[in-house]
Amino acid sequence: MLDIRVEKTTNPKMKPAEDDPLTFGTIFTDHMFVMDYEEGKGWHDARIVPFQDLKLSPAAMVFHYGQEMFEGLKAYRSKDGRVLLFRPDKNIERGNNSNDRLCIPRIDPDDFLDALKAVVKIDADWIPTRPGTSLYIRPFVIATDPFLGVRPSHTYQFIIIMSPSGPYYPEGLDPVKIWIEDEYVRAVRGGIGYAKTGGNYCASLKSQVKAHDAGYSQVLWLDGVERKYIEEVGAMNIFFKINGTVVTPMLNGSILPGVTRDSVLALCKLWGMPAEERKISVDELEEAARSGALEEVFGSGTAAVISPVNELRFGDDVMKIGDGNIGPVSQKLYDTITGIQLGEIEGPAGWSVEV
Structure with a gap:
């Protein structure tokens, strides 16, 4: 002690x-x-x-x-x-x-x-x-x-x-709009992107101001080398439900390994819900949005817990998600995680620690 x-x-x-x-x-x-x-x-x-x-x-x-x-x-x-x-x-x-x-x-x-x-x-x-x-x-x-x-x-x-x-976002659990950054990068493999340190967030401020000025809540970063693979949002990890499967970018050294991210993946596994950690290109997202395969988008993080997304913008391409409301998977994850946090739902062993 x-x-x-x-x-x-x-x-x-x-x-x-x-x-x-x-x-x-x-x-x-x-x-x-x-x-x-x-x-x-x-x-x-x-x-x-x-x-x-x-x-x-x-x-x-x-x-x-x-x-x-x-x-x-x-x-x-x-x-x-x-x-x-x-x-x-x-x-x-x-x-x-x-x-x-x-x-x-x-x-x-x-x-x-x-x-x-x-x-x-x-x-x-x-x-x-x-x-x-x-x-x-x-x-x-x-x-x-x-x-x-x-x-x-x-x-x-x-x-x-x-x-x-x-709530971290003034909108609460209302869906937010996300700007996909195509000019600046935040981190690269071999750098400090996976570390929780101020330099990562300072590097994001320029794009954050640009996104806010355009009416968007957060910035979604692409990889720093090829500028085409999805990485994470400024204040949270990102998930996509594509054709019934929950997909999130794989950890590669430039993405923060979020605690809520890990919890989302664990709950999906517990529920038998298909979930993948893999590379996701912005081209794949645009095609999924055009075809209707992109069913839900949500962020995960300590501050926001689960933050549903109803719009992604990449350049001039504005991708609308679903009917604009929170999706069923996002809602279930939010209800479950907050229920465990508040002691109302029995979570996996060790997830709740009493002070």
């Missing part, structure tokens, strides 16, 4: 009222978790302290070379009052895989889970209970050496902050 020092706030914040809007990632709880790393000493001084600004040197390496990892998961309050995490082991595993790629020291998985549980427990009364709401949890690691030189840092901080949040 991780030894965690606790310093409770003496000035608690006003919590949002039950009917207050919870814009994603804008309100933060009273406390945060912090743990330090020093080369030769390892991870140490685990503590929960009042939420506060960080004190860092302007020369801290995170500012200049982007050496940082972040994760995202949620805590939920079940109807019987339990506090539940959804598959935190997968976030911890992915976090450490990102750490490896970014030359950041790994965090012991048991210590990572202890930290998550401890900080959620201390701020459990911040978990909202309205439908579609949750406590978003953001663990992250930053390089803190005050050094202007390209090498891995010798010191780091591991921090967890939390935010009571409503």
Whole structure:
């Protein structure tokens, strides 16, 4: 068990009222978790302290070379009052895989889970209970050496902050429109596309602005080499139901291995629903849309859970999906995953972890 020092706030914040809007990632709880790393000493001084600004040197390496990892998961309050995490082991595993790629020291998985549980427990009364709401949890690691030189840092901080949040998309579960990017690329095999790190998201901003200006919610990326194979959306993995089969791009080193993505594939297998991980070209999508074979499109991610898509645009080609409403597979997946998260449905072993 991780030894965690606790310093409770003496000035608690006003919590949002039950009917207050919870814009994603804008309100933060009273406390945060912090743990330090020093080369030769390892991870140490685990503590929960009042939420506060960080004190860092302007020369801290995170500012200049982007050496940082972040994760995202949620805590939920079940109807019987339990506090539940959804598959935190997968976030911890992915976090450490990102750490490896970014030359950041790994965090012991048991210590990572202890930290998550401890900080959620201390701020459990911040978990909202309205439908579609949750406590978003953001663990992250930053390089803190005050050094202007390209090498891995010798010191780091591991921090967890939390935010009571409503739906990621203002539309909620209403279908969204997706822009397929044909000018810029986000990642290539051999790079850092599979890592959860800020550089991937910074690389997406130019296209995101372009898509928003055209009235689209998110950008769908193509591969960075041939510019023709579907990869992922800026904030989620992507799925297509083509002629009765659920299809998603195979992991190739430039696609984030989403926890919800993995859950969707596991549920399809459990239900006996055909599902494939493979290459999908934008040409195949356009042909499927023209022939009517493209029955559903949806994104998957921690923030949005399942996000149905009713329109794809590639250049001048606008592809309308189905009748414009959420499809039956998207709805079933959303209902099942959120039901497991809220403790209303019994999920596969280990998917729900009680705090």
